[in-house]
Amino acid sequence: MPAQVNVKICGLTDRASLDAAVAAGARYVGLVFFEKSPRHIGLPEAAELAAAIPEGICKVALVVDAPNEFLDRLLAEVPLDMLQLHGKESPARVIEIKARYGLPVMKAVGIADAADLPPLETYMQVADQILVDAKPPKEAVLPGGNGLAFDWRLIAGRRWPVPWMLAGGLTPDNVEEAIAMTGANQVDVSSGVEHAPGAKDTSKIAAFCGAAHGN
């Protein structure tokens, strides 16, 4: 197991979950700006929550194929440290967003089988980080946050030159095995620390972080 595993808790919408993530040592927290998501947060609520996030914890905005008009407003109203692109953004769009906003960009890439691996290499040329996530099922409403894992053996033993996070179906019960199998030193979770879609569970947040940190 790597010495230090960074945890991202994604889809926070309330202060109690934020406080639980901070207390448990999460290094990243994610806010979802996608109206179809049960984790969607409005800009005024996000600004209030973001203001309560301690210095040193990376505030990540998750967006899906967002136009500049929305990103302009988002970044004017909410203090954020990183953009997570979770749609079908092209490599050129990643470059454009990085240049326009001057923030680090994490691009999510969905994996279901070996044919999905080459885009990882492509996006590593242009993004600051990669979220290696499960590919959503064809009928899914959400492009992420579906609580589905992919076959971790597909990426076992691979080493990449840019920081990356493992995501998709992680839980307090399987995160240790996922880290051991993939060598991930960063992990991201959303539904695995909830008791209902969009409702975070503070004890699961603590358990997940504890397991990821090897406690």
Ligand SMILES: O=C(O)c1ccccc1NCC(=O)[C@H](O)[C@H](O)COP(=O)(O)O
């Ligand atoms: O979480 C959402 O509702 C969501 C909506 C639209 C795009 C992406 C979304 N989540 C992406 C994440 O960063 C999740 O943490 C990641 O996909 C893992 O989700 P889960 O399998 O639920 O832990």
